[in-house]
Amino acid sequence: GESVGLHLPTLSVQEGDNSIINCAYSNSASDYFIWYKQESGKGPQFIIDIRSNMDKRQGQRVTVLLNKTVKHLSLQIAATQPGDSAVYFCAENRGSGYSTLTFGKGTMLLVSP
Amino acid sequence: EAGVAQSPRYKIIEKRQSVAFWCNPISGHATLYWYQQILGQGPKLLIQFQNNGVVDDSQLPKDRFSAERLKGVDSTLKIQPAKLEDSAVYLCASSLYPDRSNGEQFFGPGTRLTVL
Numbered sequence: 001g002e003s004v005g006l007h008l009p010t011l012s013v014q015e016g017d018n019s020i021i022n023c024a025y026s027n028s029a030s031d032y033f034i035w036y037k038q039e040s041g042k043g044p045q046f047i048i049d050i051r052s053n054m055d056k057r058q059g060q061r062v063t064v065l066l067n068k069t070v071k072h073l074s075l076q077i078a079a080t081q082p083g084d085s086a087v088y089f090c091a092e093n094r095g096s097g098y099s100t101l102t103f104g105k106g107t108m109l110l111v112s113p
Numbered sequence: 114e115a116g117v118a119q120s121p122r123y124k125i126i127e128k129r130q131s132v133a134f135w136c137n138p139i140s141g142h143a144t145l146y147w148y149q150q151i152l153g154q155g156p157k158l159l160i161q162f163q164n165n166g167v168v169d170d171s172q173l174p175k176d177r178f179s180a181e182r183l184k185g186v187d188s189t190l191k192i193q194p195a196k197l198e199d200s201a202v203y204l205c206a207s208s209l210y211p212d213r214s215n216g217e218q219f220f221g222p223g224t225r226l227t228v229l
Contacts, residue, residue, distance in 0.1 A: 034217075043117070043204050043220030044156065089155050100169055101218065103155030 012110045019080045021107045023073040023090035032093035034101065035064060035075045039086045047075070047088075077109075085111045115139065117221035119205050125227045131193035134224045138186070138207030146218060147180055147190050148204040156204055162188065163211050195228045202226070 013019050025033070031052035036044035050057045050064045050073075057064050063076040073090050087108050091101040118137040126132050138145050143164050148156035159178065161169040164185040173180070177196070182188040192199055202223040209217075 041222065043206070043223050045220070046217050049217070091155070100158060100161060101156075103157070105153070105155050 009105070010108045010110065012112065013080050015080060015082060015111055015113050017080050019077040019084070019109060019111075021075045021077075021088050021109065023075075023104055025071050025073060025090070025092050025104075027092060027094065028068075028071065030092045030094055033064070033066065033073050034091045034093065035062075035073075036089045036091060036103075037084075037086045038089065038106070044089060080109075080111050082111045082113055085109055117205055117207055117219055119203075119221040119224055121224055122222065123225050123227075125229065126195055128197055128228050129194040131191065132195055132226060133189050133191045134203050134205075134226075136188045136190070136205030136221060138188070138205070139209075139219055142207035142209050142219070143185070144208045144211040145182060145188050146206040146208075147188070148206065148220075150202040150204055150223070152201070159190070168211070192226075195226075197228050200226055200228045 011019060011021060034049040035047040037047050038044045048057060048059045048062050048064050050066050052068060055066055061078045065074045075088060077084055087106040089103045089106045091103045093101055117139055120135050124132055145162045147159045149159050150156040157172060159173045160167060160180045162182045165182045178192055180188060180190045190203060202225050204220050204223045206218040206220045
C-alpha cells in the first residue's frame with residue numbers, strides 16, 4: 001500500500017555538523033508534508049512544514065526540501081546541537097478536508113559533543 | 114498556553130483487562146486525535162474528532178477500542194479487553210483548524226500502556 005518511509009533508521013553526527021534526514025513518500029497525490037521531532041518520553045513536536053507548490057522552505061536552523069519528481073523529502077539541520085538528538089518523523093497530510101497525518105517510521109539522530 | 118494533557122502517563126494491565134485514557138486538548142481546539150505509537154514506529158491515527166463528532170475512525174479496532182468526546186472538549190479512549198499487541202504509547206493531539214491547509218497538530222506526552 002502507499003506509505004511514507006525513511007531511508008536511514010539512525011544518524012550519528014558530531015556537534016556543529018550539518019545533518020540531513022531523508023524521507024520517501026509514495027502517494028503522488030499528497031500535497032502537504034510535516035517534519036516532527038520526538039524526544040524520549042514526549043509527544044511529537046512540530047518542526048517545519050511544506051506544501052507541494054514549494055521546493056524549499058527554511059526555518060531557524062532547519063530547511064526542508066521537497067522533490068516531487070522522485071517523491072523525496074529531506075530535513076536539513078544546520079550546526080547540529082546535542083539538544084537536537086531525537087527521533088525525527090516525516091508525515092504526509094492526506095484526507096478529504098481534514099488534517100489526517102500519516103507518519104513514517106522515523107530516524108533517530110544522535111549528536112555527539 | 115497550556116499544552117495537551119494526558120493521564121495516566123503509565124499503565125500496566127493484564128491481558129483481557131480494560132483500560133481507559135484521558136485527554137484534555139488545548140483550549141479552543143475543536144479537532145482532537147488519538148494515535149497509537151508502537152515502539153520503533155511512527156504514530157498511527159486511531160480516531161479523529163471534530164468537536165464531539167467522529168470524522169475518521171477507519172483505523173480504530175472497533176471490536177475492542179472505543180472513544181468519546183461527549184462535550185466536545187475532553188476525550189477518553191478505552192480498550193476492552195486488552196491484548197498483548199495493544200502495548201504501545203497512546204498519543205492525544207489537538208489542532209485549531211480541521212482542514213488540510215493548516216494542519217499543525219499539538220501532541221500530548223502520551224500514555225505508555227504495557228499489557229502483560
